Amino acid sequence: MKSGVRHGEYKVAGGKLVAADVTVDDATIANVHINGDFFLEPDEALPRLNNALVGMPESAAVDALTARLDDAVRGAHLVGFTTAAIAIAVRRALGFATGWADHTFEILHPAPMPPAMHLALDEVLTAEVGRGTRPPTLRLWEWDTRAIIIGSFQSLRNEVDLEESKAEGVTVVRRISGGGAMFVEPGNGVTYSLYVPASLVEGLSFEQSYAFLDDWVLGGLRSIGIDATYQPLNDITSALGKIGGAAQKRLANGGVLHHAMMSYDVDADKMFRVLRIGREKLSDKGTKSAKKRVDPLRSQTGMTREAVMEALKDHFRERYDTVDGTLRPEEIAAATTLAAEKFTNPQWTARIP
Structure with a gap:
């Protein structure tokens, strides 16, 4: 079953805001769009982040999501945020985590x-x-x-x-x-x-x-x-x-x-x-x-x-x-x-x- 776009956000303490727009198809992550006021080099790392979680189970825990994101951006520079922050934003979008x-x-x-x-x-x-x-x-x-x-x-x-x-x-x-x-x-x-x-x-x-x-x-x-x-x-x-x-x-x-x-x-x-x-x-x-x-x-x-x-x-x-x-x-x-x-x-x- 396909669902609409789900939105989640996470503000890194002392850092930047990370947002994730996620769609799910048959309990599997079908599409992810990461955005925010963070800094990321090189630019090519962003599509790697967006694609890293596609195909993972909707129920995947933060640790599993983070590990996949780490592999995708190895050698890139993330400033003001972390791959764990992205994973939390994704979990919030999927309804497994909540924000203030x-x-x-x-x-x-x-x-x-x-x-x-x-x-x-x-x-x-x-x-x-x-x-x-x-x-x-x-x-x-x-x-x-x-x-x-x-x-x-x-x-x-x-x-x-x-x-x-x-x-x-x-x-x-x-x-x-x-x-x-x-x-x-x-x-x-x-x-x-x-x-x-x-x-x-x-x-x-x-x-x-x-x-x-x-x-x-x-x-x-x-x-x-x-x-x-x-x-x-x-x-x-x-x-x-x-x-x-x-x-x-x-x-x-x-x-x-x-x-x-x-x-x-x-x-x-x-x-x-x-x-x-x-x-x-x-x-x-x-x-x-x-x-x-x-x-x-x-x-x-x-x-x-x-x-x-x-x-x-x-x-x-x-x-x-x-x-x-x-x-x-x-x-x-x-x-x-x-x-x-x-x-x-x-x-x-x-x-x-």
């Missing part, structure tokens, strides 16, 4: 809540998006107490000074995503979670998806005067230093969690007392010792934290289709149970002692 414009995002900004509840909501909402019972969602966090959140694979005793944390009234919790520990207090940071379906990051490695899912917040920070950039693997930074970091978790049901913490005005002396941050870890961050405040968002904008968060939400609304939403009673109930059974359970917190 294919979704309406719900924005949540609930009242302050305990650290364990935040982490439980991350798991609950990610699973719901994977099941298709919740739309893709952006949630901004508000903290009701001081906390240390350690990564899923970190050693509790190696990362946290438990005696000092207890003395400072700091709650220690473990999240489901990897990455490093972070110290938070009410009003000292900007934390958010993105819950998206796997189709949005179809064909992207973990490393590529960090840049892809962080791109909106870089634009939001630039809109308030911060020249923010992405620093692999998972840092958000500027010319004046690191602003924050992100982490991810992909669930088996197709839900993807991407969350980030950015510093508004952190008490670094306190942070260094409760966290065991070694010299080796600091050595690659250009840091010799703790400063009294770590305040990139406050010092670089002069804005209140609340104004920064509103500006970021406004930027997200400008870029994507959004609706404002609230947590549903059943989501709160499920997260409350999970917080009690898992995220406040010492066996989970100390699963890697």
